[in-house]
Amino acid sequence: MSRGSTTFPALIWLLVLLAVVLCLPLLFLGAIFVLSAFHPDAVAQGKSLPRAAIGGILLLGGLLLAALAVVLARNATRGAGRPGDLSGGVASGQEPPGEINLKALNCPHCGGQVDASTARLNPEGTLTLTCPYCKGSFLIQEEPKW
Numbered sequence: 001m002s003r004g005s006t007t008f009p010a011l012i013w014l015l016v017l018l019a020v021v022l023c024l025p026l027l028f029l030g031a032i033f034v035l036s037a038f039h040p041d042a043v044a045q046g047k048s049l050p051r052a053a054i055g056g057i058l059l060l061g062g063l064l065l066a067a068l069a070v071v072l073a074r075n076a077t078r079g080a081g082r083p084g085d086l087s088g089g090v091a092s093g094q095e096p097p098g099e100i101n102l103k104a105l106n107c108p109h110c111g112g113q114v115d116a117s118t119a120r121l122n123p124e125g126t127l128t129l130t131c132p133y134c135k136g137s138f139l140i141q142e143e144p145k146w
C-alpha cells in the first residue's frame with residue numbers, strides 16, 4: 001500500500017462513520033421529542049410547541065448529518081478505485097491510434113519475444129526492431145491483409 005498519488009479516503013470514511021453515528025441518536029431523540037409533543041399531558045401543559053420545535057431541530061440535524069454521510073461516501077467511492085484496481089483515477093479506455101500491429105513478435109535470431117513498441121520507423125516504411133535478448137535487429141514490413 002505505497003500508492004500515494006491520490007489521497008486515500010480513509011479520513012472521508014471516518015467522517016462518514018462519525019456522521020452516521022451522530023445522526024442516529026439525533027434522529028432517535030428528535031423522534032422522541034416530536035412524539036412526546038403530542039402526548040396528552042404535554043398538550044395539556046402547553047409543552048407541545050417547544051417539544052415539537054426541539055424535536056424538529058434534532059430531526060433536521062440528524063437528517064443533515066445523514067445527507068452529509070451519503071454525499072461524502074459517494075465522493076469517496078467515486079474518487080478512488082477499488083484496492084488493487086490500478087486504473088482508478090486514470091483516464092482509460094482510449095487506445096492510442098496504432099499504426100503498428102502490437103501482436104507478439106518473435107526474434108528471427110533467437111526466437112525471443114520482441115516488444116513491438118520499440119520499433120523504429122524507417123524512411124522506406126519498414127520497421128526496425130531490436131531484440132532485447134540477443135540485441136540483434138531485424139526489419140519487418142507491413143504484412144499484406146488477406
Ligand SMILES: [Zn+2]
Nearest residue numbers: 107110131134
Ligand atoms: Zn533475439
